[in-house]
Amino acid sequence: MIFRVATRRDLPAVLALLADEDQVLDPATTAVGEEHERAFAAIESDARNEMLVLTDTGADGTEGSDGTVLGCLQLTYIPGLGQGGQERALVEAVRVRADRRGEGLGAELMRLAAERARGRGCGLIQLTSNKRRTAAHRFYERLGFARSHEGFKLPLERP
Template identity: 80%
Template sequence: MDFREATRRDLPAVLALLADEDEVVDPASVVVDGASERAFASITADARNEVLVLTDGDGNGSDGPDGTDAVVIGCLQLTYIPGLGQNGRERALVEAVRVRADRRGEGLGAELMRLAVARARERGCGLVQLTSNKRRTAAHRFYERLGFARSHEGFKLSLTD
């Protein structure tokens, strides 16, 4: 397994994971539009944001163990938020956590989250937080098994139609 920052080459695979969490979407079928390109460019240019991927690769960021392209099997986005709470330490916000539907049950999601938490800890963050849709009860159980506590009630206001 290889855990690393996503590159532009990974973008179709990341978008495929985000497109449908219950089915495997072929990254070759994903059209990367201008909005996704701009968002990815903004994330990678910002030291407080990163998209991380878990691949079945050999650690070099591009090739799999058999010489073919590594397959992105998981992803998440980490955003580091400065604040006055937590004694001035940043907090890490975890979003867009996905593991390929055909690779679930192998412990990959737990490993992905463990690595993300370790990354936040290394950066000196005071806490790691996330939100999860209320309908995703299996995800809630997953996060609780990893030690996350339901500590707040979240609210969102959509600014789009």
């Protein structure tokens, strides 16, 4: 497996993972709209944001010819005055292909993300997860994440 920063070429596969976590969707049939292009460009150009992917490797250990995206996550680095002024890493959009779950890919993806955040000097990693995703909650707890806060969201109307 290869863990790397996503490229524009990965966008359909990432969107397929985010669209339905219970099925494997063909990235070739995943619509990439202008809003996705803008969002990806913003992530790509922001030093505090990274969309990361875990891809399959070929027999020679290099990225397979099809570059199958097996998992993804977004890391956002947040400066703050708490934690002794250390940055924190916010993890979002964590997904592993439905047909590859149970192989340790999610744990490896999160381990590599934590290593990346630690290397940047982050003091902690935080994330939120939809209350309905109980299997994901068990997964995060197995990795050592603690339910330390209650999250709130306020949808904003678009102008």
